[in-house]
Every structure is written in C-alpha cells, then in structure tokens.
Amino acid sequence: MPQHDNFHWLGERRDYRATWAAMRRYTARRTSETPDAYWALTHPPVFTQGLAGRPEHLLNPGHIPVIPTDRGGQVTYHGPGQLMLYTLVDLKRAGLGPRDWVNRLEQAVIDWMGERGVAAERRPDAPGVYVDGAKIAALGLKIRQGRCYHGLSFNIDMDLTPFARINPCGYEGLAVTDARRLLGDTPSLPSIARELTAVLAS
Template identity: 85%
Template sequence: MPQHNNLHWLGEGRDYRATWAAMRRYTARRTPETPDAFWALTHPPVFTQGLAGKPEHLLSPGFIPVVPSDRGGQVTYHGPGQLMLYTLVDLKRAGLGPRDWVHRLEQAVIDWLSERGVSGERRSDAPGVYVEGAKIAALGLKIRQGRCYHGLSFNIDMDLTPFARINPCGYQGLAVTDVQRVLGGGATHECDLPAIAHELVDNLTR
C-alpha cells in the first residue's frame, strides 16, 4: 500500500484546471519506481463534469464555472470547506483493482466518521459515503495503465447551496451534508482540513 508520508497539503483555493493538469503530468511521467502521492487541498467554487456527465444534470450553474473532466462519474460541486484528497497511486503495483480502491476510499471516510460516533454508509447504486441518506463524500477516479489519479471530495464545513444548482452525481434531489452539520455546531475543532487529510490517509494505509 502507498505510504502516508507522501501526503502533501497543497493549500486552499487551488485552481481546479491547474491541479488536474498537474495530476496528468505526474501520472504521465511515472516510472515503476515513482512513489505514490496524496494531494490534499480545496478548490474555489467549481462544478466538474465527469466522463459520464449529462447536460441535463446541470440545472442552473449561474456564475459558477463548469469544467469537463476526465474522471468517472457525473457532475459534482467543489468549493471552500470541502477537502479534496487526490490519490496518485499505482494500483497495479499495489495489487489493487479499481473497485478495491473505491472500497478503500469509502472505508477511510466511514472509519473517520465512526471514530466520531457517526454512522457512514455506502450505496450500491452510487459510490460515495452517506450519513442518514445524505451524501457527505463523493468519489471520481481516472485510471491509466494501472495508475490512478483524481480521488475523493469530503464535505467538511461548507456552503451546500450550490449543490441545489445540479443533480449531484446525476441523482435528482439527492441530499448532501457535511461534517459540521452531522457533528453539530460545536464541532469546529474537528474541521481542520490538513489534519483530516492525514487521518484519512492513515486509515487508507492501516
């Protein structure tokens, strides 16, 4: 498994297109010896449309830009207060298939929530993690020659209203939530994004 000492906090407000281009460069230049890496960051408000994305799921994007992406899945929203964990991992070298990696990413979030007394769940028809039916983490991956990039978005403490401008992940009326809401108003100390990134990668590499 990849080691968590390869986690890099890239900061808040990182441009989506520039980050995506950097992931593609990293993946294209990999050799069999290139270390795996985890990039943790936030983006300014942006809707990203996956390869399976359908225009009808963009209801009213308004002033928020829409960026077509090469990840799997449908449309989603990224913005301040949402932790992005990009997983630049050689799955073939690690002996993992795509479904294995999706399962492990979901489980890392489920374990993080469980440690705080919150029950997170999977849905067989829609990858991600849900709390009482509301989506709290979304996944979207791209795998090229056994090497993965993109990863997961984890809603921590954010303005959720932009999700109403889309059908999140292609599901009409899908409820969304974040850590601040499920843990209650006194949970601000739990919303340290770099610390959460470290804890998620610890869960992944456990």
C-alpha cells in the same frame, strides 16, 4: 497495499484546472519506482463534469464555472470547506483493482465518521459515502496503465447551496450534508487529510 505515504497539503482555493493538469503530468511521468502521492487542498467554487456527465444534470450553474474533466462519474460541486484528497496511487503495483480502491476510499470516510459517533455507509448503486441518505463524500477516479489519479471529495464545513444547482452525481434531489452539521466542531482540513492518508497508505 500502497507503499508510500507522500502527503502534501497544497492549500486553500487551488485552481481546479491547474491541479488537474499537475495530476496528469505526475501520472504521465511515473515509473515503477515513483512514490505514490496524496494531495490535499480545497478549490474555489466549481462544478466538474465527469466522463459520464450528462448536460441535463446541470440545472442552473449560474456564475459558477463548469469544467468537463476526465474522472469517472457525473457532475459534482467543489468549493471552500470541502476537502479534496487526490490519490495518485500505482494500483497495479499495490495489487489493487479500481473497485478495491473505491471501497478503500469509502471505508476511510466511513471509519472516520464512525470514530466520531456518526454512522455512515456506502450505497451499492451510487459510489460515495452517505449519512441518513445524504451524501457527505463523493469520489471519482481516472486510471491510466494501472495508475490512479483524482480521488475523494469530503464535505467538511461548506456552503451546500450550490448543490441545488445540479443533480449531484446524476441523482435528482439527492440530499447532501457535511461533517460540521453532524459533528459540530471538526478538525482542520489538513488534519483530516493526514488522518485519511495514514489509513489509505497503510
């Protein structure tokens, strides 16, 4: 299990490239004693293209920038009102494999929604969390020498229209939703991030 709860709310509309570079630096400088870290934030509108990303899944990005990145997976959208929870975790030290961590990330969101009366689920063929077939959370990881970065994007209260400019996560016509549409009022993004981190770091 992760040993440390080192939570940081980094704020709204943090630049994607700068955050990505900071995650890489943190991971490259880690030692066996470096505490795990959980960085929560939002990004300005941006499409990110994972290592498996194929250009045909970018339908009409328009004015929104497209950034190739080193996480797994295909293309997705990040923007205001979407909680990014980046998990800089030493999986090897924790005795966890990549699939274990994916399952834990998914389960944290499933349980959070379930506590509020909404049945969410994972899909065996497509990582992430879904409600009635609509994706509410996506995830992508990079693991280097047993140490993970990138993490989870959780749609809380956002403009979902940019998802129509792509095939989300490589799936044509995949429906997306957010917590606000399902729950009405939602807690603040920092509050949600702290709740998820408390589960993940326990």
